Amino acid sequence: MPIASGAPRPAPAARPKKTQKPRKRRFSDPAASYAKRLERYRPGLVGFVLDGLASVYGREAWQRRLDPTSELILTILTQNSADINAEVAFEALRRAYPSNLPAEVHNPGSGWGGFGLSTAPPPDWAAVEFAPIEELTNVIRPGGLANQKAPRLQATLRRIREERGDYSLEFLAAMPALEARAWLTSINGIGKKTASIVLLFCFGMPLFPIDRHVERVARRVGLIPPKATIDDAHDLFLGLLRPDQMYEAHVNLIQHGRKVCHAQRPEHERCPLLERCRYVDPKAP
Numbered sequence: 001m002p003i004a005s006g007a008p009r010p011a012p013a014a015r016p017k018k019t020q021k022p023r024k025r026r027f028s029d030p031a032a033s034y035a036k037r038l039e040r041y042r043p044g045l046v047g048f049v050l051d052g053l054a055s056v057y058g059r060e061a062w063q064r065r066l067d068p069t070s071e072l073i074l075t076i077l078t079q080n081s082a083d084i085n086a087e088v089a090f091e092a093l094r095r096a097y098p099s100n101l102p103a104e105v106h107n108p109g110s111g112w113g114g115f116g117l118s119t120a121p122p123p124d125w126a127a128v129e130f131a132p133i134e135e136l137t138n139v140i141r142p143g144g145l146a147n148q149k150a151p152r153l154q155a156t157l158r159r160i161r162e163e164r165g166d167y168s169l170e171f172l173a174a175m176p177a178l179e180a181r182a183w184l185t186s187i188n189g190i191g192k193k194t195a196s197i198v199l200l201f202c203f204g205m206p207l208f209p210i211d212r213h214v215e216r217v218a219r220r221v222g223l224i225p226p227k228a229t230i231d232d233a234h235d236l237f238l239g240l241l242r243p244d245q246m247y248e249a250h251v252n253l254i255q256h257g258r259k260v261c262h263a264q265r266p267e268h269e270r271c272p273l274l275e276r277c278r279y280v281d282p283k284a285p
């Protein structure tokens with residue numbers, strides 16, 4: 001029907017709104033994209049390194065190395081000290097603060113640079129936490145850097161006790177690996193390397209500790225970018241390796257760094273990685 005002039009025009013029917021598809025958000029995973037890039041430019045490099053090292057050092061099966069609290073304390077004692085000196089300091093803790101706990105067996109594996117701890121009960125952790133600081137410093141002095149490490153040991157034990165009610169770290173087993181790593185690294189003086197050692201060696205979690213030997217070999221071959229920090233490299237390796245490869249890769253890279261790929265005068269001629277090593281040939285495939 002025609003509308004009389006002057007009469008209000010009816011409002012136009014509302015247009016149906018276009019239903020927009022929700023945009024997919026892209027979450028970037030630096031480790032996954034680095035792994036893809038490395039595979040594109042240097043295909044098969046990770047497998048080549050793992051197989052080459054395994055041809056010399058074998059494929060060691062994982063087994064728990066030590067009680068997790070002992071492992072954490074021992075690993076703190078190794079920070080900037082040789083493994084062998086950390087062992088001496090740990091044994092001194094056992095003697096100075098004996099406990100009635102069951103004896104623990106140390107299975108150091110082939111990446112360890114000491115002799116292995118004796119089979120004996122762990123120290124009395126409460127006695128270590130509450131020891132006079134000068135006394136504790138003197139006890140662990142043979143391990144090196146005792147002035148830094150004694151307060152660090154006490155702060156670590158205090159944090160575990162205050163949060164958990166005792167000194168056990170077994171609760172970490174129930175956590176996803178990155179969450180467990182975050183719990184440990186929230187303790188002052190514990191970085192990704194120390195946390196990853198405890199979680200890989202005591203719980204078999206898929207984490208990859210990078211010490212100076214691993215770092216040297218990985219950088220020379222070109223597994224990690226030259227400018228990556230050690231902190232970043234800890235995460236990049238999680239994209240390069242399958243969970244079941246992490247233990248083997250860690251112990252074999254350490255052994256290779258100790259025995260062949262020395263900081264000074266690496267023995268290229270004995271090296272199974274020679275043909276793809278960027279340290280020897282910057283254009284290696």
Ligand code: SF4
Nearest residue numbers: 261266268271274277
């Ligand atoms: S070729 Fe030489 S530098 Fe490269 S990984 Fe082997 S020993 Fe190290």
